[in-house]
Each structure stands twice: as C-alpha cells, then as structure tokens.
Amino acid sequence: MPHLLIRGVEVDQVRAVSTAMVAELAALCQCPEDHFLLECLQTAAVFRGETVASYPFVEVAWFERGAEVRDRFAEIVDRHLRSSGIPEMEIAFRVYREDQYYANGERLGPVKQEDDPSALRDELRNLQEANGRLKEQLRKSAAKTVTKSDSAMSSRLRDALRE
CATH class of the missing domain: 3.30.429.10 (Macrophage Migration Inhibitory Factor)
Structure with missing residues (x-):
C-alpha cells in the first residue's frame, strides 16, 4: 500500500x-x-x-x-x-x-471504538450511570438549600432534576 x-x-x-x-x-x-x-x-x-x-x-x-x-x-x-x-x-x-x-x-x-457496538453500549451505560450520580448529587444539594420559608423549588432547578 x-x-x-x-x-x-x-x-x-x-x-x-x-x-x-x-x-x-x-x-x-x-x-x-x-x-x-x-x-x-x-x-x-x-x-x-x-x-x-x-x-x-x-x-x-x-x-x-x-x-x-x-x-x-x-x-x-x-x-x-x-x-x-x-x-x-x-x-x-x-x-x-x-x-x-x-x-x-x-x-x-x-477496531475503532466507534465501530464496536459493545464498546458503544458500555460507554452509554457508563454515561447514564454518571448522569444518575450527578442528578442525585444535584437533588441532595437542592434539598439542603431549600429553607422552610422557601419551599417552592425554582422551575429551572426542577426542570434540571427531571432530566
């Protein structure tokens, strides 16, 4: 070649x-x-x-x-x-x-990673797990910052937690 x-x-x-x-x-x-x-x-x-x-x-x-x-x-x-x-x-x-x-x-x-379906599935699963951990950290952080007088969560924070 x-x-x-x-x-x-x-x-x-x-x-x-x-x-x-x-x-x-x-x-x-x-x-x-x-x-x-x-x-x-x-x-x-x-x-x-x-x-x-x-x-x-x-x-x-x-x-x-x-x-x-x-x-x-x-x-x-x-x-x-x-x-x-x-x-x-x-x-x-x-x-x-x-x-x-x-x-x-x-x-x-x-084999390039993008051509290996099992590697792509593993990468997707890892990203989903990381996303889940970040959501949980965000939820816990939001719960700590909400005071008794401010029980309503901001709509942007609520939207972020829903994702």
Whole structure:
C-alpha cells in the first residue's frame, strides 16, 4: 500500500518512469518501495457510439497520510507520468482504514471504538450511570438549600432534576 490503478496510460510509459517515481514516493511515504503496487488497467472508453482513448486517470488507494503528503504524492505522480508525454491527467485518492483492511485474513489495525457496538453500549451505560450520580448529587444539594420559608423549588432547578 499505496496501490496505484492507472488507466489511459500505456504500460511502456508507466514502466519508463516507475523506478524513479516509486523511489520518490517511498521516500515521501516513509515506507519500502515494495509496498507500492502499480497496475496499468487496459480500458475501453466510449463516446457518442465510438470507442475512444481512455482519459489518463490514476486512482491511489492508500492509508491517509494527511493533506501535505497527499498533495506532494499527487505532484510526484503527475510530474513523472506527464514526463512520458501525457499532456494532462487526473488523480484521485481512495482512503482505506487500517481497521477495515486485511492482509492474509488478518486485520492490519485495531477496531475503532466507534465501530464496536459493545464498546458503544458500555460507554452509554457508563454515561447514564454518571448522569444518575450527578442528578442525585444535584437533588441532595437542592434539598439542603431549600429553607422552610422557601419551599417552592425554582422551575429551572426542577426542570434540571427531571432530566
């Protein structure tokens, strides 16, 4: 990972720039060169009933590394591929999450708490218990402050206790 899906570019054009491009991308991403996969997809584009050349497009599937790295990554890919004679192209990023990516059946990252229903239930129960304790403390505090001559509780305090 990263995985570059390249379409609308000839295999020989990608091969000619691949070594230098991957070396530069690996340095940027701080990962080994063998983590990169370049795939040249042979596609057929159709326009107005005719087969036409596919527009040069690179889809980068990766783990997010931030806007600065993403911008630099796109610049490196664009510079190298366009140096092979491509006048224009587009690049898009598809972001994978480590906790949803598997290699050889093993998840690469820990499950995020927001994706674990049991963790969410536990968190909700803990918050409800804390809320109950706060309500009880508020009720006791209010009871101590009410004097005999002021037996009517303020409506705001009463509303807070009802919640």
